[in-house]
Amino acid sequence: MAYIDEVTNRLRRPDFERWMNQASSTGFCAQPVRLVGTTSTFDARTGDQIAHYSSTAEPDGITYVRCGNRRAARCPSCSYEYKADMWHLVVAGAAGGSKGVPDSVGEHPLAFVTLTAPSFGAVHAAKKPGQGSARCRPRARKLCSHGRPTWCMSIHDHDSPAVGEPLCVECYDYESHITWQWHAPELWRRFIIRLRRELAASLGVSESSARKLVRVQFAKVAEFQRRGVVHFHALIRLDGDGTELDPFPSPLVPTSADQLADLARRAARGVEVVAAPLPGELTARSLRWGSQCDARPVYRQVETEDGRLTDRAVAAYIAKYATKATEDLSAGASGTARPHISTIRRIVADAGRIAALDDESDYRLLGRWESMLGFRGHFSTKSRRYSTTLGRLRSARRDWQRKRSQTPTVIDPASADAEETTLVVSQWSFAGMGWLSAGDAALAAESAAAAREWRDSRRSNKPTNNEER
Template sequence: MTGGQPGWLADLARVVNDSGYSRWKSMVAAIGGCAHPIHLTGESMIVDAGTGEVLHSYRTEDEPSGRLLVACGNRRASVCPSCSEVYRADTFQLIRAGLSGGKGTPETVSSHPRVFVTLTAPSFGPVHSLRDGKPCRPRRREGVCEHGRPIGCSVRHEPHDPCLGQPLCLDCYDYVGAVLWQAHAGGLWHRFALEVRRSLASEAGLSRRQFSRLVRVSFAKVAEYQRRGLIHFHAIVRLDGPGGSQEPPPDWAGHHLLVRASPPAVRRVRLPTPPSPLGKWKLSWGDQLDIRPILVDPSAEGLSERAVAGYIAKYATKGAEASGTVDHRLSCSACAGRGRMTLMATCGVCRGTGLKPGLHLDALPVTEHARWMIRTCWDLGARPEFTGLRLRKWAHMLGFRGHFSTKSRRYSTTLGDLRSARAQHRATEARERHGLPAVSDATTLVLGHWRFAGIGYTSGEAIMAEHIRQRVQTARKIAAEPEDG
């Protein structure tokens, strides 16, 4: 408190009245109002390679704050709305390029057969569900499980009902199986990618080797958390010629082949868990499977290229927080000296919560179902047979340790290429402002020396940064709108 004012209000007044506020505001605007900027100190110089003359120099010592702010680059909207929007836009362009062409991919790729496949998790116990205005889980006869809880639910849940995704009985739910399935989801996807190639070859009446000489299968996928804490995979499966996106597949390798070959490939996938005294699970995909062709001119039975790209890009910025858990790792800096993450279940100091020892797990701001998933991850992570799954490290993700969005090598461009092109564009603009040679000019060298100096904002700075982010976002939306006429 300062002069009777809340601390954040006093800090806000300090920020706005500071002599370097104008420069700070321009730096925050340049990074789009990033929520957790990285602070750097150091210097950068552009030098003539022939003469050694310094053509341009920049030093953070000349900044009012003595620091340079750089965007954090986090993909998750719950962590940084600004950087996640950039990631979403990049993912959209990457996916769209593999469907419509562009970014180094020929436009003829839009004529290649493509399907949109949704792979689901199996059931590990009944949960409350939204059923288009129908009762959740109606039962003709009332009954209870062995733990004395109802086995049915006649409630017509609303879309934002907190009960959705929660088990009818926490004790009946197979949490061990659910966590192990989640931890092996990446392996299940790998098995599917192999099986779908075998299935395509079989449907075409060819050996797998013969098929691979004529057809290349390309993928792009994203993981989406369901309310019950398990993931779906939404994937694009595309058929190309042996040269990839540059070459069409044979005429007989069409949409019909993909639609026929995918279901048996999904059913054949089996992945055993490591042997354990707890039991052994043969993991597989769920019964729900959706396969729809992606068409240039969408009909009632197909999807448009833009809709698919937007759908995948949207989920690429989401994480497990959509299923009621937290968006950060469950580690504790206060315990780091006594063994990394070994005391999470008995320490409440983590992330400044100020909780008493032994209350950390119970006081996490998560749903009860997510708490049981986290606790199961923590317990299984202590067992030697599951050490390789690193369940404690990924407890906040409810056991899932894979990438949210991935693609095969020949699908389209890469996020790295998109980021490099954006960085080069910005560098070119900066050089033009200072009258310097172009980036591609080999007669200049860029020398830099940078040091990490911190991260984030003060309370007052965070308020102003969010205001700047909203203005930048509005300006970008206006710029993206097509002109009238």
């Protein structure tokens, strides 16, 4: 194969070690950004040049930086790093004691909330153990108006392509499905507003007075269900009224995690969004959360008995779904929930059709979100004082990598942040995306897989394949 020769040529080059250092600095990214240019660092007081870095000194005259794509289908390496960052961000706000969040945060009331979409029509389902009959839909014994059965006696595996498919595509309300999906971010916003109001009502004070006693903080991710509609997972925590000096105070009123979970369930039931009619329709739709919405109290891991949610377990669960997107849903490894390809195609087609009907409607931009199945929200969001930020985590990692490399003349052009006593002058140009050859890409992919295996083995205290051999 041609790329074998490319791999061999790269391995034989005298600058291979430097090339590997470059690849390692990107985390063995699958689609790194190629840059050409220079960075010079000067002493701001004397004007003397302290350091100089140029891409011409690198193999092939190119500097590589991470693509930073969180989607595993695009870049496993950057997705892996993003998932790790999300885990640190979420667990810091759930358990405290890391990333600048005090350990006392772990004592604050905490709940794990799942908000789902309502039913838009009967779909095939895979049952979990303990849910009664394992058959898909054994009870209904009649035909729909289109002459199709409304029951299914099959037992579907969770990775079966039938799961999530409508029993009758003509009965399924795709218009309401897309309308709900389009307004899902607004439903979430109103849920948080309603939760604050429910919290104030439970305290018997006004909302403005309640904000001085207790504040709602959260970290939330969106996940696609098998039927192609999103639902949300969120960790919701109660704090006091924080300041810049004390951003994570305890709430000034006694509220338990069980009470918070109850308030969240009550808030979810009270949320409603009246959506504008679709082009060509006259009736507005009333949108609500589905009946399977749930809220459960979360406890500190050191205090938790079997069967109760722990802060770190929930953080890992949320971080897992923060790296998912629609392109990961249509195909991939079994065992991961994803809509069937025909469901995706139908939703995309209907979204494009609705967007094209009327340029003046609220849905005129729907076509831009076809690839997201009509969902226009962020896959992961958090309140400002939930914990740290992804930017701070990445900055800390860059600083650590620079100190470890002990090569101060090599400055990352995409993120150089010198101290106040220095002046950084950079001139960089975009030269392309990806490695220069299939051989380079193969070397980077193999190294990325080995690095992930090593990191996973360190966490589980298990030897890697290389160590076993």
